[in-house]
Amino acid sequence: MTDSPLIRKHRAMNLQLLLPYAPEAPALREIADSLGVMSPVFVPVAGAPLPDCILCELCVRVCSAFGHNALSTIGRGDHERVGPPFGETAAMACVGCGSCHEICPTGCITLEDTGTTRSIWGRTFSRRLTTAG
Ligand code: SF4
Ligand code: SF4
Numbered sequence: 674m675t676d677s678p679l680i681r682k683h684r685a686m687n688l689q690l691l692l693p694y695a696p697e698a699p700a701l702r703e704i705a706d707s708l709g710v711m712s713p714v715f716v717p718v719a720g721a722p723l724p725d726c727i728l729c730e731l732c733v734r735v736c737s738a739f740g741h742n743a744l745s746t747i748g749r750g751d752h753e754r755v756g757p758p759f760g761e762t763a764a765m766a767c768v769g770c771g772s773c774h775e776i777c778p779t780g781c782i783t784l785e786d787t788g789t790t791r792s793i794w795g796r797t798f799s800r801r802l803t804t805a806g
Pocket of ligand 1: 736766768
């Protein structure tokens, strides 16, 4: 059973715990609407290191799955965040694939693409086109 009244009640409670981190994120708003959650019970988190991050760790996992390990969780409690490990200001192991940006459910990982360069996590990569043969 994945859509019983009890399951929907638990989903709504879990959503209430996530909403303070990203109250305006479209993905969360969509789920909130589907569950009839009109207003957050808890106050929004102020001053988060990465605004709208719900600490789902999908970015860390996808980066690890591709073998780059450029991201990790850092800190504990109110100070927990995702980003480059060891206090690095830029993700030195990042290859600029953009997978973390694509998978982030709240769209809080900034990726800037100019067509010839791509910037993400404090790094800027040159985008070179290759031709077959
Ligand atoms: S863009 Fe960088 S940090 Fe993000 S998944 Fe790719 S290698 Fe990892
Ligand atoms: S995928 Fe997005 S919301 Fe989830 S931990 Fe990473 S940055 Fe935060």
